[in-house]
Amino acid sequence: MDRIDCDGTLKVTLAFSAFFPPPSDITSNPTDIVLVLDRSGSMTGSPLANMKAGAKAFIDIIDESTDGDQDGNIGSGSRIGIVSFSSSATVDAPLMTSVADLKDAVDNISAGGTTNHADAFSKAIQMFEPSSSNARVIVMFTDGKTTAGLPPAPIAAAARASGIIIYCIGLIGSDGIDVNTLNDWATDPDASHVAVTPDDSDLEELFKDLAANISKTGTTDIVIDEVINADFVITSVIPPSTGTAMMINSNTLQWKIEELGVSGNEGASLEFYIQHISQDSGEKQVNESVNYTDNEGNVVIFPSPSVTVDCGIVVNPEPCPTPLDLSVGGCEDSMVIDMGDTYLESLGRIVQLDVTVKNVCPGKRVALAVILTEVDSEGVEYQRGMKTMTIPAHDYPSCRDILVKCIKFVLPEDLNVSSVEQGSMCNTRNFKARFIAQNIDTDYQCCDSVITVI
Numbered sequence: 001m002d003r004i005d006c007d008g009t010l011k012v013t014l015a016f017s018a019f020f021p022p023p024s025d026i027t028s029n030p031t032d033i034v035l036v037l038d039r040s041g042s043m044t045g046s047p048l049a050n051m052k053a054g055a056k057a058f059i060d061i062i063d064e065s066t067d068g069d070q071d072g073n074i075g076s077g078s079r080i081g082i083v084s085f086s087s088s089a090t091v092d093a094p095l096m097t098s099v100a101d102l103k104d105a106v107d108n109i110s111a112g113g114t115t116n117h118a119d120a121f122s123k124a125i126q127m128f129e130p131s132s133s134n135a136r137v138i139v140m141f142t143d144g145k146t147t148a149g150l151p152p153a154p155i156a157a158a159a160r161a162s163g164i165i166i167y168c169i170g171l172i173g174s175d176g177i178d179v180n181t182l183n184d185w186a187t188d189p190d191a192s193h194v195a196v197t198p199d200d201s202d203l204e205e206l207f208k209d210l211a212a213n214i215s216k217t218g219t220t221d222i223v224i225d226e227v228i229n230a231d232f233v234i235t236s237v238i239p240p241s242t243g244t245a246m247m248i249n250s251n252t253l254q255w256k257i258e259e260l261g262v263s264g265n266e267g268a269s270l271e272f273y274i275q276h277i278s279q280d281s282g283e284k285q286v287n288e289s290v291n292y293t294d295n296e297g298n299v300v301i302f303p304s305p306s307v308t309v310d311c312g313i314v315v316n317p318e319p320c321p322t323p324l325d326l327s328v329g330g331c332e333d334s335m336v337i338d339m340g341d342t343y344l345e346s347l348g349r350i351v352q353l354d355v356t357v358k359n360v361c362p363g364k365r366v367a368l369a370v371i372l373t374e375v376d377s378e379g380v381e382y383q384r385g386m387k388t389m390t391i392p393a394h395d396y397p398s399c400r401d402i403l404v405k406c407i408k409f410v411l412p413e414d415l416n417v418s419s420v421e422q423g424s425m426c427n428t429r430n431f432k433a434r435f436i437a438q439n440i441d442t443d444y445q446c447c448d449s450v451i452t453v454i
Helices: 046-067 099-107 117-127 153-161 179-185 200-215
Strands: 002-005 009-018 031-038 079-085 089-096 135-142 165-171 194-197 219-228 232-238 244-249 252-260 266-276 282-285 287-293 306-310 313-315 349-360 366-375 381-391 400-411 430-439
Touching: 002 009, 009 219, 031 046, 031 089, 031 117, 046 079, 046 099, 046 135, 046 165, 046 200, 079 099, 079 117, 089 099, 089 117, 117 135, 117 153, 135 179, 135 200, 153 165, 153 179, 165 179, 165 200, 179 194, 194 200, 219 232, 232 244, 232 252, 252 266, 349 366, 349 430, 366 400, 381 400
Parallel strands: 002 306, 031 079, 031 135, 135 165, 165 194, 313 400
Antiparallel strands: 009 266, 079 089, 219 252, 219 287, 232 266, 244 252, 282 306, 349 400, 366 381, 366 430
C-alpha cells in the first residue's frame, strides 16, 4: 500500500485490455476452455455452492454464445473441460460439448483436503490436444494459498509461453489468498484477467462476467468515467496510450476509446496524478467510483486502490474569532451599529506563533508555556504576555512530533518600545519568544523510607 504526506501526490493508473482469445468472437474461432475449480477443505459450505452456481452459469453463457441458443450443446467447435483439485487434481470432465454432462461433473464436486495448484495447472494443460487449432483458455478458481505440491508459478508461466491464456478468480478464504500470486499466474494485464472478492456470494457474477468477456469480440465506443474521493483533487492527466482523456472537474475525468481489440489483442492504460487536500490522516480509498460502458456490454472490473495518508498530529488550542455580520444601506451616509462586546485578545496587532514539540510519547499529556517579550533599541526586554496550555495525549504506537498551531498574542501599539517613532503601525517591533514544555503524566512514584526495628 502507498503512503503519502498530508499534502502529498499519488500517481493513479487505469488499465484494461480487449484480450479475447482469439481476436474475434468465439462463434467463428473455436476455443477450448478448462475450468479449474478449487475443492479444498476451506471451500466447505456456501463457498462451494456459490462456486458451483458460477461454474454452471459460465457453461450456459458459453453454450448460448457459440450458437445463439442455450440448447444444451456447445457449438461452433468450442469445448469445455472440468478439473477440480485439493491435495491433488482430477479430470472431472474431458473437453466436451454436452452442457448436461459438464454440469453433472460440477455438481459431483465435494470439498476436503489441502491445496495443490501445481497439479491443477498440470492436469489442465494436459487436456489440450496438440493437434487442435482451437484457442486454449484456463480459468483458475481458488480460495487459498498453495499448501501442497510443487510451486505452481513455473507451470503457469510455461502454459502462458505456449499460448494458453490464463484467467484467475480468487475468493479471500480462511488461509488468505495472495492476490499478487494470482497476478503472477494470470495473463497480462492483471486488471482484465484477475478478479478477487471477499464474499462468496459474488462468485456467480464473476464467473458470468468472465464468460461474457471470453465469448465476445473487441469493444467499441468505450467510455470510462472516474470520480476520485473528495479528499483528493486531480492535478494532471497524462495522455492515455489509446483514446482521449479530459478532466470534467477537479474530481472527475472521462476517458473515451473508439474501439479496442477489434482486430487483435490490445491493451489500454491511462495515468493521472492526484493530491490529498483534506486535513485528516488514515487509509483512504482513491476512487469514489469507476464506471465503464461500451457498445457490446462488456464488463471491466477495476481494482479499488487505497493510500495511507499521514497528516501528523495537529493541535488547535484556540478557535478563530467568530465574525459578526452587518450591512450598510445604499442611501445611508452614516450609521451607528452596536456590535456588542469583544474580547481583549482580538484587539491591536496580533502575533500568531506555531511550534513543534518534539518526541512526545504516547499516553502523555504535555504542558506547554509560551513567554513573549519585546526588545527595545538598548536590548532591554519588556513582558508582553504568557500563555499556558495542555496538549492532549496521543495514541500512536511510538513517540511523535506534535505541531501546535495558532498561539496568538495581542500587541497594542501603545506598548511599542522597539522604535523611536511611536504610534505608527508601520514601525518594526522586535520580540523574543521562549517555550517551556513538560510531561504532565508520569508513572514515577516517590517511595518513602520504611524502617523496621527487629
